[in-house]
Amino acid sequence: MHGRPSWPCRASDRSQGLIDEMPVWGPLLSACKIHGNNELAEIAAKHLFELDSPDSGSYMLMAKIYADAGKSDDSAQVRKLMRDKGIKKNPGYSWMEVENKVHVFKADDVSHPQVLAIRKKLDELMEKIAHLGYVRTESPRSEIHHSEKLAVAFGIMSLPSWMPIHIMKNLRICGDCHTVIKLISSVTGREFVIRDAVRFHHVKGGSCSCGDYW
Numbered sequence: 001m002h003g004r005p006s007w008p009c010r011a012s013d014r015s016q017g018l019i020d021e022m023p024v025w026g027p028l029l030s031a032c033k034i035h036g037n038n039e040l041a042e043i044a045a046k047h048l049f050e051l052d053s054p055d056s057g058s059y060m061l062m063a064k065i066y067a068d069a070g071k072s073d074d075s076a077q078v079r080k081l082m083r084d085k086g087i088k089k090n091p092g093y094s095w096m097e098v099e100n101k102v103h104v105f106k107a108d109d110v111s112h113p114q115v116l117a118i119r120k121k122l123d124e125l126m127e128k129i130a131h132l133g134y135v136r137t138e139s140p141r142s143e144i145h146h147s148e149k150l151a152v153a154f155g156i157m158s159l160p161s162w163m164p165i166h167i168m169k170n171l172r173i174c175g176d177c178h179t180v181i182k183l184i185s186s187v188t189g190r191e192f193v194i195r196d197a198v199r200f201h202h203v204k205g206g207s208c209s210c211g212d213y214w
Contacts, residue, residue, distance in 0.1 A: 029058055030198075031213065033065050034175065041065050049081065056082060056089045057172060057197070092171045094147035098158045105150040114154070119145065122153035129183035148177045148194065156190060169196040182206050 025047045032041035041062065048058040059082045066075035082089075095104040105112065112118060122145070126136070148169055155165035173181075173196040181192055186206030194201040202209035 026058060027198075029061055030172070033061060034212065038065060038069055045078075052085070054087055056087050059087060060089060061172075090171060092147050092169070094151040094167055094169045096151050096155060096165070096167045098155075103151070103154060105147040105154070107147055108145045109147065109150055112150075112154070114157075117157065118150055118153050121157050122149055125153060125156070125184050125188070126180070128187045129180065132183050132186065134180065134183055146174065146177050148173055149180060152181055152184060152192065155192075156184075156188060161190070164191040164193055167192065167194045169194060172197045173201065178208065178212070182208055 025044045029041055029044040029048065032038070032044060045058060045062040059078055063075045063078040066072070066078065091106060093104055093106050095102055097103070103112065109115065126134075130136075148167060151167045152165065155167065159165055173194060178201070181194070181201075181203050183206065184190065185192060185203045189205075192201070192203040194203065199210060
C-alpha cells in the first residue's frame with residue numbers, strides 16, 4: 001500500500017505520524033527507489049539508520065539511490081557510515097533444489113561445475129529479452145551475473161518445461177534482476193517462484209504477483 005505511485009510522492013502530517021509508529025521504513029525506502037523519490041528516501045533512510053541494525057540492506061539501497069542520482073559524494077558518505085558502524089555488506093546467495101541436491105549460487109559464481117554452460121544459457125536469455133526492449137545498464141559484470149540470474153538460467157537448463165522453478169534468495173531481489181526474470185518468463189513461458197528476504201514473487205507470463213512493489 002505504502003509503495004503505490006502516489007504515496008511516496010507526498011507524506012501528510014497525518015500519514016507521517018502513522019508511519020512513525022509502524023515498521024514501514026524499509027518498504028518505504030524500496031518504494032522510493034522504484035519511483036525515484038529521493039527526498040522521501042532520505043527521510044526513510046535516516047529512520048532506518050537510527051535503528052542501528054546490523055543489516056546492510058538499507059545502507060546499500062540508499063547508497064545506490066544516491067549513485068543513480070549522480071550524487072557520488074553522498075553515496076560514498078553512506079558507505080563510510082557503514083564502515084564507521086562496523087556494518088559489512090551481506091553477500092547475496094541464491095539456491096535451489098534439483099534432483100534432491102541443493103545448488104547454491106553467488107554473484108559472478110565460478111564454483112559450480114556447470115558454470116560455463118550456465119553463463120552461456122544466461123547470455124542467450126539476455127539476448128532474447130533484448131528484443132523485448134531490455135537494455136543492460138552500465139553495471140559491473142557481477143551485477144549482470146547476480147546469483148538469482150544464474151539460478152534462473154540453471155533452472156531452465158535443468159528442469160522440465162512444465163515444472164515451476166523455485167529459487168530462494170537471502171537478500172531482497174534487486175530491481176534489475178526482477179525485471180530480467182519477468183522478461184525471461186515472457187520469452188520462455190517458464191514460471192518462477194522466488195522467495196527473497198522480503199516476500200514471495202510468483203513470476204509468470206511477464207508479470208509478478210508482487211505488482212512490482214516489494
